[in-house]
Amino acid sequence: MKYTVQIVGVGGQGVLLASMVLGNAAMNMGYRVAMSEVHGMAQRGGSVLSTLRFGDDVISPLEAVGSADMIMGFEPAETCRNIHLGNSDTVVLMNLDPVLPSMVAAGFEEYPDVGGLVDSVKRVNGNVVTIDATKIAIEAGKAVAANAVMIGAVAAMKGFPIPKDVLLDALVSQVPEKFRDLNIRAFEMGFSSLQ
Amino acid sequence: MSNLLSDGGRQLLLGNEAIVRGLIEAGTGFASTYPGTPSSEIGNILEKISGDAGMYFEFSTNEKVALEVSAAAASSGVRSFAFMKHVGLNVASDPLMTLSYAGVRGGMLILSADDPSAHSSQNEQDNRYYSTLALIPMMEPSTPQEAKDMVAEAYRVSEELTLPLLYRTTTRVNHARGVVEFSERSEPVTKGHFDRDVVRFVNIPAHAKVNRNRLLNLYAKAAEMSEESPLNFVEGSGDIGIITSGVSYTYVREFTSGASVFKLGFTNPLPEKRLAEFIRGKRYVIVVEELEPFLEDQVLRICAQNGLDVPVYGKRSGHLPRAWEFSPDTLTAIRDLVSVQEFREPLPRSEVKLPSRPPTLCAGCPHRGLYAATKRAVGSRDVVYCSDIGCYTLGVQPPFQTADFIICMGGGAGAAGGFAASTDQKAIAFMGDSTFFHAGVPPLVNALFNDHRIVMVILDNRTTAMTGHQPNPGTGREFGGITTESIDIEKLVRGIGVRFVEKVNPYDVKAATKVMRDAVDFDGVAVVISECPCPLELKKRKMLEPKVCVVDQDRCIQCSACVKNIACPALVKREDRIEVDETQCIGCRMCASVCPREAIEVRR
Numbered sequence: 001m002k003y004t005v006q007i008v009g010v011g012g013q014g015v016l017l018a019s020m021v022l023g024n025a026a027m028n029m030g031y032r033v034a035m036s037e038v039h040g041m042a043q044r045g046g047s048v049l050s051t052l053r054f055g056d057d058v059i060s061p062l063e064a065v066g067s068a069d070m071i072m073g074f075e076p077a078e079t080c081r082n083i084h085l086g087n088s089d090t091v092v093l094m095n096l097d098p099v100l101p102s103m104v105a106a107g108f109e110e111y112p113d114v115g116g117l118v119d120s121v122k123r124v125n126g127n128v129v130t131i132d133a134t135k136i137a138i139e140a141g142k143a144v145a146a147n148a149v150m151i152g153a154v155a156a157m158k159g160f161p162i163p164k165d166v167l168l169d170a171l172v173s174q175v176p177e178k179f180r181d182l183n184i185r186a187f188e189m190g191f192s193s194l195q
Numbered sequence: 196m197s198n199l200l201s202d203g204g205r206q207l208l209l210g211n212e213a214i215v216r217g218l219i220e221a222g223t224g225f226a227s228t229y230p231g232t233p234s235s236e237i238g239n240i241l242e243k244i245s246g247d248a249g250m251y252f253e254f255s256t257n258e259k260v261a262l263e264v265s266a267a268a269a270s271s272g273v274r275s276f277a278f279m280k281h282v283g284l285n286v287a288s289d290p291l292m293t294l295s296y297a298g299v300r301g302g303m304l305i306l307s308a309d310d311p312s313a314h315s316s317q318n319e320q321d322n323r324y325y326s327t328l329a330l331i332p333m334m335e336p337s338t339p340q341e342a343k344d345m346v347a348e349a350y351r352v353s354e355e356l357t358l359p360l361l362y363r364t365t366t367r368v369n370h371a372r373g374v375v376e377f378s379e380r381s382e383p384v385t386k387g388h389f390d391r392d393v394v395r396f397v398n399i400p401a402h403a404k405v406n407r408n409r410l411l412n413l414y415a416k417a418a419e420m421s422e423e424s425p426l427n428f429v430e431g432s433g434d435i436g437i438i439t440s441g442v443s444y445t446y447v448r449e450f451t452s453g454a455s456v457f458k459l460g461f462t463n464p465l466p467e468k469r470l471a472e473f474i475r476g477k478r479y480v481i482v483v484e485e486l487e488p489f490l491e492d493q494v495l496r497i498c499a500q501n502g503l504d505v506p507v508y509g510k511r512s513g514h515l516p517r518a519w520e521f522s523p524d525t526l527t528a529i530r531d532l533v534s535v536q537e538f539r540e541p542l543p544r545s546e547v548k549l550p551s552r553p554p555t556l557c558a559g560c561p562h563r564g565l566y567a568a569t570k571r572a573v574g575s576r577d578v579v580y581c582s583d584i585g586c587y588t589l590g591v592q593p594p595f596q597t598a599d600f601i602i603c604m605g606g607g608a609g610a611a612g613g614f615a616a617s618t619d620q621k622a623i624a625f626m627g628d629s630t631f632f633h634a635g636v637p638p639l640v641n642a643l644f645n646d647h648r649i650v651m652v653i654l655d656n657r658t659t660a661m662t663g664h665q666p667n668p669g670t671g672r673e674f675g676g677i678t679t680e681s682i683d684i685e686k687l688v689r690g691i692g693v694r695f696v697e698k699v700n701p702y703d704v705k706a707a708t709k710v711m712r713d714a715v716d717f718d719g720v721a722v723v724i725s726e727c728p729c730p731l732e733l734k735k736r737k738m739l740e741p742k743v744c745v746v747d748q749d750r751c752i753q754c755s756a757c758v759k760n761i762a763c764p765a766l767v768k769r770e771d772r773i774e775v776d777e778t779q780c781i782g783c784r785m786c787a788s789v790c791p792r793e794a795i796e797v798r799r
């Protein structure tokens with residue numbers, strides 16, 4: 001068994017935390033783990049891609065284009081931008097909350113209609129699951145818990161090989177004590193939103 | 196969080212974290228760096244834990260000094276570690292070339308973190324050539340586990356040879372993450388004694404000639420050690436051979452089959468005898484390596500010298516690219532030569548027009564204000580904007596476009612002098628505080644000395660921001676039990692005789708514009724110090740006062756002056772209305788200072 005998750009989003013959205021949680025969960029399952037992260041520019045609002053691979057005999061930190069088993073998209077335009085990392089069988093988790101690039105905010109470029117972005121992904125892939133992670137996170141207590149919502153949702157995705165309780169344990173061990181309850185709540189709500 | 200000081204166990208570590216653990220297990224007593232991606236996290240971690248690890252660590256002024264201080268420690272018997280990004284080794288190459296003549300006593304590793312695909316660099320140079328240029332041994336790990344394990348072996352080899360060793364990594368090793376099994380820690384030795392040996396350590400011409408032979412003899416011994424090294428090994432069998440190293444090995448290992456693979460970890464000098472033995476009888480060999488044909492050219496030579504008539508495929512044969520980093524996909528280029536796993540057909544790229552999302556200056560970044568002021572001050576005048584290496588490089592983007600010429604650390608100011616002397620254009624050099632201390636003082640002195648009438652703007656944001664907020668001489672030091680005072684840039688600049696020196700607050704764009712106008716008009720060397728702490732660092736340290744800007748829609752005339760001049764990500768244009776994104780805004784008032792109607796106010 002080998003499994004690859006391509007985690008895409010924007011610097012500051014918690015892509016690195018999510019990849020750490022998934023990676024630790026995979027390690028705790030006894031899998032070999034190889035990951036690749038984007039550092040440095042991440043804090044400057046650019047596109048961020050983190051690759052997580054685990055299973056038997058995994059050693060390469062990168063995956064071939066098209067070979068992702070899952071695309072975990074924190075931001076709709078970034079999910080679209082990276083859709084070629086997957087194939088027709090890839091499961092796609094797509095957060096619907098846009099982060100406007102500075103050129104869009106300043107009115108120099110336009111941000112496409114989110115519905116249109118979802119349609120364009122659904123046209124080529126039949127396994128798209130959309131989620132409003134920020135909205136759920138606000139219901140759970142705070143918008144910043146959107147990444148915990150996303151991780152909870154991953155646990156509910158079709159064919160994801162790591163059980164929910166292992167993911168939750170890994171999440172709890174990665175977040176500060178005082179945000180523990182918030183993250184658990186957000187995780188559970190993310191999970192049940194996909195049920 | 197990872198705990199790199201624990202006694203044992205296994206953790207999911209970044210390559211750079213694994214290297215730090217390697218230092219702790221090897222008992223490294225001394226480490227130095229100038230921060231540079233992809234090696235920066237090593238310094239950030241050592242800043243936090245070197246004290247508890249019992250190791251001396253410093254952020255040096257630049258890579259040259261970093262190499263020199265570590266060289267001195269190793270010459271005194273202390274295991275040392277100088278680390279930097281690939282272009283940093285260019286800066287440190289002067290001491291490196293003669294350090295190999297003198298050699299070391301305690302082990303010394305020089306980590307060069309190369310950046311194929313130039314993810315965060317100005318070029319993708321292949322620093323493996325420094326090992327052949329300086330005649331020093333080199334090792335290259337492939338995975339985080341190896342990045343840790345190889346450190347101890349590298350120190351053993353360095354000490355046996357009495358030579359510094361080039362520990363060469365690439366982005367996909369430094370920023371890879373994997374499960375790392377820990378070994379035992381060793382107690383670091385932080386103090387040694389320098390025993391005089393004038394012939395070795397004083398390379399006057401007569402001694403250099405002696406040491407040149409010493410070095411060549413040691414280099415020959417290194418070649419023997421490479422032949423014996425367990426870091427060089429063969430996996431699999433068959434009449435097709437693959438020779439590889441570094442992260443490329445992981446792609447070969449996982450995605451090809453049916454070939455015999457020679458995995459090289461000790462990559463200079465190469466184990467020539469073993470390679471010849473490996474190649475003999477093969478139908479052909481393929482060399483899989485990123486960037487230049489460093490291994491491949493040597494393999495071709497080894498074939499020629501050993502009378503081996505075996506075809507060698509790689510870059511010289513046109514199969515594999517020289518530019519940009521490899522990935523598993525790259526192997527499809529050698530599908531005719533070896534069995535490569537079939538990859539899935541990728542989904543077509545989205546037909547929706549997506550907005551670009553390049554990295555950008557943060558909301559409230561003071562560089563925005565200074566650039567806006569400069570643009571206003573310059574107007575239609577013919578100028579050359581010489582920029583430098585740091586966050587402020589991002590001024591290359593609209594609406595600022597305040598970067599016409601960038602080459603290297605400190606290079607902008609040097610070039611500005613050249614533009615001043617060879618054109619009639621006004622040259623304006625931008626440089627960060629850390630870059631100023633790194634390589635900005637000599638070109639400023641040069642401008643004074645040779646009467647280059649340049650404007651030098653020091654963007655002093657009180658940190659080394661781009662690489663993750665390391666301290667620099669302008670901030671002083673406060674870690675590892677050592678406290679030093681900051682060095683005052685203004686005093687330094689005045690001290691060397693600059694007559695036009697002005698300090699500005701870049702958040703006050705109007706005032707900064709006036710100063711920039713005076714500086715551009717000044718007939719001599721002008722220095723403007725734009726002083727304002729990096730808000731991202733203040734946020735990290737929880738020192739950012741919570742306040743936001745608010746647009747009074749009744750006063751706003753939708754002229755977009757704020758958006759056009761500052762282009763802050765916290766300003767959002769919705770239809771014609773300008774609004775503030777409160778999740779991003781830090782209430783710096785930069786936008787307010789360019790508003791002609793005073794329609795933007797700060798709310799606490």
